[in-house]
Amino acid sequence: MGTKMDFHTFLTEQVAVLDQKLPDLITSLDSPKILEEAMVYSLNAGGKRVRPVLLLSVLKGAGFPLEYGYNTACALEMIHTYSLIHDDLPAMDNDDLRRGKPTNHKVFGEDMAILAGDGLLTESFSLITRDEHLTTDQRIKLITSISRAAGPEGMVAGQVADMQSEGKQLTPEGLEAIHHRKTGDLLSVSLYAGGIIAGFHNDALIQLSKIGKHIGLAFQIKDDLLDIEGTEEEIGKPVGSDIANNKNTYPLLLGVKGAKEKLDFHLNAAHENLETLQHFDGALLDGLISYIGERKG
Template identity: 55%
Template sequence: MEKNIKIVETELGKYISRLEGPDVIKSAMDYSLQAGGKRIRPILLLATIAAFQEEIEKGLAAACSLEMVHTYSLIHDDLPAMDNDDLRRGKPTNHKVYGEAMAILAGDGLLTYSFQVITEDTRLTNEQKVQLVSLLAKMSGPEGMVGGQVADMEGENRKLTLQDLEYIHLNKTGKLLTYSVLAGAIIGGASRSQLEQFDIFARNLGIAFQIRDDILDIEGDQAKMGKPIGSDVTNHKSTYPSLLNMQGAKDKLMAHIQHAKTALNNIEVNTHLLEQMTDLIAVRDN
């Protein structure tokens, strides 16, 4: 994972450096891309490709593209009109450094560039490019991440049901995680039945990831998190601990982890690395 994170981060820098555009927008885009983070999504994508014994180089463009979409969403999430955060990964948020207008444009730039990165990649077939672009648009747009963000904002200051909360997290967080796994499976040459099991795996992993996020917002170490603890309470958001109590949230986390592992066991490829990553997500501290 550490090796592949470095590879992805090096590739991200190359993609920004080759851009022909104003220096300030390139700087703003690169600032948030290189701010660190877990890189869970691109690493999941590469790990899924590796499960098919394929070279991970085939997925580097897709992995970088995915991280661009994720980073754009974080830049926009931090804006005053949304979560109004001053810190992200221990550093001032994009709009604190470059101003609100440039932060918005940096997010816009990353989102649109992500599709260009996929379509210009020479290691993918034309059919794979179409599949990946179509799936990324769906998973990151109003039927996916953006739809989840809308529901999340509308859910502030009101009591949500568990069903409401799961809809938010299946979309806001889960859809991009699902994309990372399905994109890796597409590049790896998965069959339809394998894609179905990877989808089940990824959906459960996405919910587990968000439950752990909710737990860390209460029990986490601010230094490790790189952002203020307790923002969910401050923003009057419903969370898994607030609906289920802390132990209930931890039990639900482990139930989704087990469902994810069961799906992996139904896929006849080498999913050992994905199983290890699933265990890591269950106990992560940042």
């Protein structure tokens, strides 16, 4: 019980820090005011900040100063936010609500929403290149791994496959392959990035990636279940939108019971892999894994 309480305290504290840092990083830029407003609007839309908190949990578990990770943590959240802005566009998922608020293009128009996403994506990498806490080697490793996870081999590839699969019946293995890329890669690289900053050796970095893959799939399965079992107030968008959009989901392919069994499998695998990580206090990360399985929105 103490571990979970420690994690929730850490989560609350770090979300408050990130909620302040993210808009400040954008408003300090010499950018058109309307563009800044559009970027900040989506950054302030009440995200759970799971990706940056994953990174910060690794630093905390390694006994490493959190200050070294805040810029990269914010960069990860900027990339995630850009992907949501673009996902919501009429040409993609055509969503009117995101986290209970009108989507970016509903407030600022499609043109500005596209540019806000572009701005967040490119600024994320600029933020890492300017981070004086990091060595040049660390910056290169971070940019290489994050760009691969977010780009045409990772998240973007997953989004393409997700769109192309609409209206088609996938196998559970096919769906898992999509979500490894669409959701899993960016969650996984959040842990990996924390390991790079904390100076982990290659074996530990690989282990962090494995944990991240399981967390990513668990996160997506939980999202699919919430689309059926959650409420609009909890998940911030209409319940059942996946079904309405003919999306392949874990409950659709495996049934609700099968999806919950798959969720438990990946949560347990993440916990077990974490236990094998040496010279690391995994209490916070363990709490975050449990939180992903228990969250309501």
